[in-house]
Amino acid sequence: MALSFTGIGSGLQVNDIVDALVNSQKAPYQARVTRQQAAHTTDISAVGTLKSSLEELNKSLESLGTTDNYQKRSISGNDDFISLSSEKAAQVNNFSIKVNSLADNHKLVAAAVPSGTAVGEGKLAISSGTNKFDIEVKATATLTDIRDAINDSNDNDSVSATIITDSTGERLVLSSKETGEVNAIKIVVDDTGDANNTDASGLSRFAYDPDPASTTYAENLTEVTKAADASITIDGQLNATSSTNEFVDVIDGVTISAKKIHGTDDDISNAKITENNNNVSAGLKSFIDKFNSFIDLSKQLGRSSKEDGVGALAGDSLLRGSVNQVRSMLTSEFNVTDDKKEFLANLGVRTERSGKLSLDSDALKAAIEKDPNAVQRFFTGDDDNGFVAKFDDVIKGYTASGGIIETRIDGREAQIDKLTDESVSFNLRMADYEKRLLNQYNAMDLLVGNLKNTGNYLTAQLANLPGVVKKS
Known part of the structure; x- marks a missing residue:
């Protein structure tokens, strides 16, 4: 440059x-x-x-x-026994509420068998509520195999299975996933091992149908917890039940959640609905x-x-x-x-x-x-x-x-x-x-x-x- x-x-x-x-x-x-x-x-x-x-x-x-x-509506009265919520449809009013019982799951336990023992051959038809599913059981199947088959079944959304081991051996425990009488567990067995579907041996040891009038009647499992509905009494005379502990629209626009049963000496719960x-x-x-x-x-x-x-x-x-x-x-x-x-x-x-x-x-x-x-x-x-x-x-x-x-x-x-x-x-x-x-x-x-x-x-x-x- x-x-x-x-x-x-x-x-x-x-x-x-x-x-x-x-x-x-x-x-x-x-x-x-x-x-x-x-x-x-x-x-x-x-x-x-x-x-x-x-x-x-x-x-x-x-x-x-x-x-x-x-x-809107505001509702008061939450205590140790109930919790409350309300919607706009609820009318201004007062109600007394007594919890008579709480909803519970159904739980069954089988008789003990030695660990690793084959328990029979055939099919278990299990139902709880509206859900039904079948479990095919081979002649060599143990409690562990049955438990896993129940829990892993794609058709099962209502029952859980586990094993409890005590001094007498292994016990199969079945529990309904949902509470309420409608979700009680029923087990009908097709026992191909001894051709007897209701006795307490072979695969039929798991049969449970508590209806005496039924052709499949059997109570070979012990009922640990009875399937139960929740029950409340409103204003001392109106009784209501629910398969869960929640009562929706028993009172229009109000949801009542039962938490604890009222004892004889307990004060009755009171719900007060006001305009908000x-x-x-x-x-x-x-x-x-x-x-x-x-x-x-x-x-x-x-x-x-x-x-x-x-x-x-x-x-x-x-x-x-x-x-x-x-x-x-x-x-x-x-x-x-x-x-x-x-x-x-x-x-x-x-x-x-x-x-x-x-x-x-x-x-x-x-x-x-x-x-x-x-x-x-x-x-x-x-x-x-x-x-x-x-x-x-x-x-x-x-x-x-x-x-x-x-x-x-x-x-x-x-x-x-x-x-x-x-x-x-x-x-x-x-x-x-x-x-x-x-x-x-x-x-x-x-x-x-x-x-x-x-x-x-x-x-x-x-x-x-x-x-x-x-x-x-």
């Missing part, structure tokens, strides 16, 4: 001059672009923050817009909190004073419009009956002098107690025309895809992209301008240098002419 030295001929600082001329055009342009980009970026950030606040405000009302959240409209208070408190945060943000973004400075959206119609739209919803009326309307203030929502909201809990409680259906309809409406749905429409006009705020942000981003493209073009023009100036100044510098050389030459020639006296 060749070396270039500018200004040698003329003695001028060509690079400094060119830099100064180029910067005199670049600096104002770059300052203006930087200022505009910063303004657009600040606007995007401010509008994005406003959008987030509006979305949070709208989300705070979600629970109030769902019909299923209203007029706590969602209204919780939902309004959340809404008020988010609304007040929104007001604080709007004041910060829109401030304009010597003391506090100027906010990013001071005097902006978007900010002003969003605040006005939200505030207008607070005074809008909505149907609570076919011929009556209410607005938010009648439900205890108060507007303070600061512009923020507060909740009069006593006024809200009174409104709910007077007519819970009216309170529900105010928020949910009919066919999405309640307070929550209309508020959602207003907010999403700003925050939804393609809404006012997104359009504003897209416009600002487009301006930033345009400025970036213009800066690239401008820098290219400045590079050409700098190159042109350097060429011009270098040409001038060369010309001046040549003129100086010519002058020096003429001076030297004149000095050698006869009669020219040199000054010493």
Whole structure:
């Protein structure tokens, strides 16, 4: 690469001059672009923050817009004997509940046999509840083989098998997986070893059918635990049973889980069902909190004073419009009956002098107690025309895809992209301008240098002419 030295001929600082001329055009342009980009970026950030606040405000009302959240039921009375839960279908009332018995699994144990002994040949037809499955037993099969065949059967989902070993030998133990009388275990044996399907020898030692009227009657296994249903008595005279310890809808909308049998000296359990409209208070408190945060943000973004400075959206119609739209919803009326309307203030929502909201809990409680259906309809409406749905429409006009705020942000981003493209073009023009100036100044510098050389030459020639006296 060749070396270039500018200004040698003329003695001028060509690079400094060119830099100064180029910067005199670049600096104002770059300052203006930087200022505009910063303004657009600040606007995007401010509008994005406003959008987030509006979305949070709208989300705070979600629970109030769902019909299923209203007029729920609370149930009390959980103790050592029962646990309770309720659904909306439950009616306000009180009930006494006594646990008479708990549900239990069926458990059978076979007579002991020496370890590793073959126990017979044939087929075991085992059933529990609606599940039935067969186990084929070979002549060489031991208790271990039968246990594994039962547990590994793809058709078995009702009985588990294990082996207990004591001083007399190994015992096969069968247990139903589900509780209740309906899940009692029955075993019918096809004993091909001795052709007797009900005696206590060979494979029929496992026969168990406790129905005396049955042709397969046999009780060759010992019943350790009887299959049993749970039983409760409601209000001292209404008896109910369940194959599990859970009683669903014995009382409409109520689930009772029996945990312990009431003894003679135990106090009877009591269930109390009450109406629960706590969602209204919780939902309004959340809404008020988010609304007040929104007001604080709007004041910060829109401030304009010597003391506090100027906010990013001071005097902006978007900010002003969003605040006005939200505030207008607070005074809008909505149907609570076919011929009556209410607005938010009648439900205890108060507007303070600061512009923020507060909740009069006593006024809200009174409104709910007077007519819970009216309170529900105010928020949910009919066919999405309640307070929550209309508020959602207003907010999403700003925050939804393609809404006012997104359009504003897209416009600002487009301006930033345009400025970036213009800066690239401008820098290219400045590079050409700098190159042109350097060429011009270098040409001038060369010309001046040549003129100086010519002058020096003429001076030297004149000095050698006869009669020219040199000054010493």
